[in-house]
Amino acid sequence: MSTEELVISLDIGSSQVRAIVAELNTDGTTQVVGVGTAESKGMKKGAIINIDEAVQSIREAVDHAERMVGIEISEVYVGVSGNHISLQPSHGVVAVSSEDREIGFQDIDRVLQAAKVIALPPERIIIEVVPKQYIVDGLDDIRDPHGMMGVRLEVDAIIITGTKTIVHNLLRCVQKANLNIAGMVFLPLAVSELCLSTDEKNLGVVMVDIGGGTTTLTAFKQGHLASTASIPIGGEYITNDIAIGLRTHTHSAEEVKCEYGVASHEHAEIKETFQVQTIGTSRERMVTQLELAQIMEPRIEEIFYMIKNQVKEMGFTEEPSGGYVLTGGVMTTREIIHVARNQLGSSVRVTGPDNIGVKEPSYTGGIALIHYLQKRGVLQAAKSTRTEQSTRPKKQKGPSTFDRIKNWLDELI
Incomplete structure (x- = not known):
């Protein structure tokens, strides 16, 4: 498999970094052939707070994807989002x-x-x-x-x-991970292109991506992008509530949330139990799924309450005619759709990518980025003009990676 036939997207989130490798087919379509994931470090509320830790996370995700596909990755498309947009x-x-x-x-x-x-x-x-x-x-x-x-x-x-500072820091992290930037894409727009229908955009719809540290909202009116907003709250806050409520470690709270968590106490089973280690002791305590749901439900309700208020600030005095379309890692929580409809209204649906192996909503960003580039013809244009070059060379001739990124920024400015 030639590197000229591959495109790699990089979704740097608050909880996970995901590198998606897709192959360009001769008919112009793409097919996902590899995925790399890593725990996101050095990120908080969608912004980089520690460059070295963020670089390490990017390297881990890219290395994981490289091992899966069997190549060295040298160039990526990067998704950008956040409340600075x-x-x-x-x-x-x-x-x-x-x-x-x-x-x-x-x-x-x-x-x-x-x-x-x-x-x-x-x-x-x-x-x-x-x-x-x-x-x-x-x-x-x-x-x-x-x-x-x-x-x-x-x-x-x-x-x-x-x-500019936030974008420069993002570019710096990717550059220090020994990667070239093929381009940058406004990630919420790419997600909307993947998940929304033309009718929904024409009616007026709000796309909601609930991630680990932030929730991103993208509104469409009369078929066009109308506004965007970001709320600094996400799945990490549910995990923190579980850790406090059960007096356990954060990583244990994340594990029980993913394995036993239910968004609504009405759908939880009191007979479903599991063991959780308590901080300060070597003993484990028995917890029911109902207890866990009673901790999770108020925070999830709060997230949707904040979403509804933010949508009003974005200019929707009433429920959007096209409703709400929800995606992101938090939407994998069982029975969360019932809580969403109670808070937002009946016109709510959950969506995610439809690719084999990456159907979870948490992969929506990376898959959407590739879909967006394909739809706009960027990938075929890049393939036709790309010259043969070695991937991730040990010795580099001509301008350095940093100089190329600097020149690219100058063109944008």
Whole structure:
């Protein structure tokens, strides 16, 4: 298997780092061939707080994926999210360059670059440009202008920006893990492209990704990305409550949550029991599933209560017409859908990737990133222009990895 035929996504979360390896097929589709996971260290509430620990976690996840696939990984696409993200509308205009006035990919790229020419505070950096509609000679609401005839090409777009320091720290961690960055993607948008239908986006829907340390919300109205927000609470808070309530270690609390946890006490079994070691003693105590559920349920209800309040702040005075679509590692908790519907309303569904071996919602981010790149044609373009080079070379000629990342950042800025 050639490295030119592979694409690797890196999802650096608060609880887990996941590297997904996918193979590019000749028909333009992708197939997952390897997965690497590692406990996320040096991260808190979606931000890096310790670079060395974060680098170690990235290396472990990538090494795991390398052993599974049997190659060395040198280049990754990185997902970016967090409460530092903001959206800004923009407009770009260019003249069609070809003599026959047929709009080509080069014209589309130029008009998107033109949309990037906006006034930004010095602490902000552009992560991505998302087109809402193209306009050809005054005709609007065009999704894909390629191949059309025209003289003037315009685009209404959304500029996704992030805090430069946070983005730089993320890039620094990936670079110190001896990896090159092929590109960066706004992860919640990629997740939405994978999990939401066109009808849901048109009606107005909220995509909710509940991870270990943060909960990310992405709202769509009239088919377009409308707003995004992040709540600094997730599965780790449920684990902490269990550790306090049962007076046990955090890792033990995480284990019993995953194995015996039920989100609603109404669905818990009092006859289901398990042993938990108590801090300060060498003895273990017997705990019922009902006791565990009574600890977990209030925190889970609080998470959905905060989600509902945040959605109101995002401009939804009533329940979104398209409802809520939930994903993320926390959504693997048994019977959590019942708690979600009690708090958010009846129009709630849980989703996740549909790939063999990675169907759990916790893998949604990494799979969605690859799906998003494939849908936008980035992977095929990269494959066609990629020159043969060794993977993770011991001795490197030309500009260093840090210089390449610096140059890439300069282009974004």
